[in-house]
């Protein structure tokens with residue numbers, strides 16, 4: 029998606045360890061108008077899939093989840109990241125290894141907000157090695173919920189998450205796919221139809 033690629037080129041910063049920082053519009057300050065336009069793309073793609081919930085992870089997926097869910101007229105559920113050991117059994121829980129933070133955390137969703145009646149659109153800000161998404165898939169599996177698709181703002185195509193999820197049969201829509209990042213700040217995108 030050209031407007032997102034242009035924004036990444038203008039404001040994104042490449043950090044060591046293959047981390048792309050987009051704090052000025054997605055991960056700290058939020059460009060609501062841009063995020064709304066990204067949400068419209070997910071809406072157009074998945075509007076006929078009978079989606080009942082948009083599921084994401086706190087915190088950075090929440091904005092794009094809301095932009096999408098508002099158009100689909102369904103609620104957003106965000107999985108909570110916790111290190112607590114006393115989780116109880118009123119939640120679905122799975123363990124996720126964080127790419128950016130280099131540590132593991134538990135991800136929980138209340139059983140009240142996800143059931144086998146749900147058809148879910150999963151969304152997130154970034155897709156890297158795919159652990160966060162696989163955690164959300166595991167939560168949906170525990171709930172017996174169906175997964176209609178996966179919407180990602182920025183996929184790092186040189187990491188394996190996108191290939192893994194497509195291989196697993198999921199319909200992954202990534203609005204920008206970064207195929208390479210150089211230390212000098214150069215960012216290369218995969219060509220996609222807009």
Ligand code: 5GP
Pocket residue numbers: 046047048049050055085088125126127128152153154155156157158159160161184189
């Ligand atoms: P994965 O589990 O696919 O390796 O990583 C996805 C999660 O890690 C996303 O929820 C995102 O918050 C974070 N993440 C992964 N790579 C990046 C990156 O390059 N930049 C930023 N800002 N977040 C990232």
